[in-house]
Amino acid sequence: MAKQTGNAHQLDNLLIDAEYPELPGFSRNKVRDTYQLPDRRRLLIATDRQSAFDVVLAAVPYKGQVLTQIARYWFDETKDICPNHVISYPDPNVVMAKDLDMLPIEIVVRSYLTGSTNTSIWPMYERGERMIYGHKFPDGLKKNQKLSKSIITPTTKPPQGGHDAPITEFEILETQLVTTEQWHEIKEKSLALFARGQELAATKGLILVDTKYEFGLDENGVVVVADEIHTPDSSRFWIAETYQRSFEAGEEPNSLDKEFLRLWVVSQCDPYNDPIPVIPDDTLREFSNKYVALYEQLTGLKFEIPETSIPVRERVRSALALELSEYF
Template sequence: MGPTSTREPKPLPDIAALAPHAHQVLKEAEIAGLPNRYRGKVRDNYDLPDGRRILVTTDRISAFDRPLAVIPFKGEVLTRIARFWFERTEAICPNHVLAYPDPNVVVGRRLDILPVEIVVRGYLAGTTSTSILTRYRQGAREVYGHRLPDGLRPNEALRQAIITPTTKAADGGHDEPLTEAMILDQSLLTADQWHTVSEAALALFAEGQRLAAERGLILADTKYEFGTDAEGRIVLADEIHTPDSSRYWFAASYAERFAAGEPPESFDKDFVRNWVVARCDPYRDPIPEIPAEVVLEAAAVYLRAFELITGETFVLPDPAEDPLDRVRRNLAGYLGMAL
């Protein structure tokens, strides 16, 4: 059954209202006194000697294996949306979170991340080589160990949500599709681990779809990352149901657009990426300077996503506040923890 909500999506925040905050970006989170820094594409992480990990979500946005820009409030939005979902799903699956000392920061348990990325899909959608829509268009009907019927249309709801697991490629590599049999045959996970992860992922996705529907949204697909803690317990890691890890559509316009063969209306999380692609070959050419208005429009997309998903209002901070100073101040209690 397709969605029935008729709730209209909120408009983008006023770009003019965001202009005074264009400088409030957290590009780097290098904090003297915190040990074992690892700089990822988006997060700066610090491993403490007591088994805790500090994850600082910056405002960096990257694509094509290259940094593109910094988007005001992006890191805060992702952290707060993930918090919204972690707090509402902890009865379904334990997660890594221990504390939120700052709007951009999570302190969590350090985990051994499982070598399988869990993607749950409720619709025939996607554009990458590993997406089920791409494979379906190529004639495949057996995908990730699931049999899909003939006659499905792009962006059509599946009879039930399915798990489409992939390998976790190293930086610069490409994820490869897996099936349950491959996961077990290659000893990527034990049978018990696969059972636990599968049940948790489907339950998390069902709850995500339910709450999204209450807000006039469709959670079409998402990815989860799991790890094991010191006791061997499987724990949800990283983030959950954020616009960067999930595909959201607006329910109000879905049926009409589907009937017309048009793609669903969504959060344009590829706003900056699409701007770059229209002007160069991002894999070969220098990246042109991205105009301030494009950066602010991207910020507005993230703020609208936050407000729609959580139901909360995003209050803009004092323009004089420096986000890195705030992060350093809120992490003062963790300084000096060296091995």
């Protein structure tokens, strides 16, 4: 794990706002600030904002950089399975991407009975549901148990500020949210991407538990994977060597992903009905350490701690001014 020095100012040099008035087509998502550029290009800037339960909770040191660099690793490792949206990386937090016609569903692939959000399969199972996302589950399963095979549990993509909602394959095909041909293609590609992710993660001592994919169509109608892939925001990663012992003891697995923060929130309140308390600085630093550790364990590279004397926002702006000099 990277030794994170300079704790006193880790939380003072965060990229919370990446809105630059020189650039056109600005929009803000929970984590990324994006820009619509000419010639079917889209600029995505991963900030340090941290979301869970469909709200922004805090800002986390190095979060945006880790997300961008882990996604970069996985895009490179899976481009033979499915083309991706990447054009270039102007900055450690920034992706210049193809602007796609996004498909209106998210594909979640799962190999374990786990989760803490309303769209996760464990809370549904714990409530007594046995037909979940169109899949039949037997009685007697335990939290964090491995499933007999990987399954797809899609959700709708809501308008800004809305909540993801579970949907079944039957409902997707019945309503033609995507065409039958598109559905079968993204389903096949999702399972192939997930299998590659599990295979490579296993060689690094990790279990890729589940993940989310988003797909769009390029100018030629080709299916392209977009947004992010196999990051700790969109996936669960467990430490392989301690999983079985934790499972048998009825304990949460050692993880390097967003679930750490979700579980902290759930231990403090009902995040869907109660105000979420302020997250302590030490908890945010511990969370940051997990993301950095995942990057290093997956890639085998040392995480490059940003220069603390330069505000991240200024560094990103300088990189954008070089990449898009016509606007600056």
